Amino acid sequence: MLEDLYQELILDHSKSPRNFGEIEDANRKAEGYNPLCGDRIRVYVKLDGETLEKVNFDGKGCAICTASASLMTEGLKGKTVTESEALFCRFHSLMTGCEQGGQVKIELGKLEVLEGVKNYPIRVKCATLPWHTFQAALSEREEPTTTE
Ligand code: ZN
Numbered sequence: 001m002l003e004d005l006y007q008e009l010i011l012d013h014s015k016s017p018r019n020f021g022e023i024e025d026a027n028r029k030a031e032g033y034n035p036l037c038g039d040r041i042r043v044y045v046k047l048d049g050e051t052l053e054k055v056n057f058d059g060k061g062c063a064i065c066t067a068s069a070s071l072m073t074e075g076l077k078g079k080t081v082t083e084s085e086a087l088f089c090r091f092h093s094l095m096t097g098c099e100q101g102g103q104v105k106i107e108l109g110k111l112e113v114l115e116g117v118k119n120y121p122i123r124v125k126c127a128t129l130p131w132h133t134f135q136a137a138l139s140e141r142e143e144p145t146t147t148e
Pocket of ligand 1: 127
């Protein structure tokens, strides 16, 4: 199972995650927890008007969670809030297999490497935790986000 999941790019991102660490001047942040796996991460966002100038994360997650967070921060950087919602929508569709209609057309890019995760329902929560946490940061929810 792990060999199927842990493709090269996922492994690379889990071993050396991009955009890892707190953003000092972040104006949005949130914490996310996945009790099924024990993933616990924080997402930091530096929002400049409607543009996501920087998106970082830190904390401790499994390989899938860390790789997903790393790929997410790369994919989100420089996007607008509207584009980030479209990207989340596409990613969620990829993970759950159900197509969601979005207003904005957007390419998943590298995030597509996580498609294999959908075959392992328990791992889907690891992969989507960073996204739910990012959304919580954007909407400035105070209480920690969980996948439950
Ligand atoms: Zn996990």
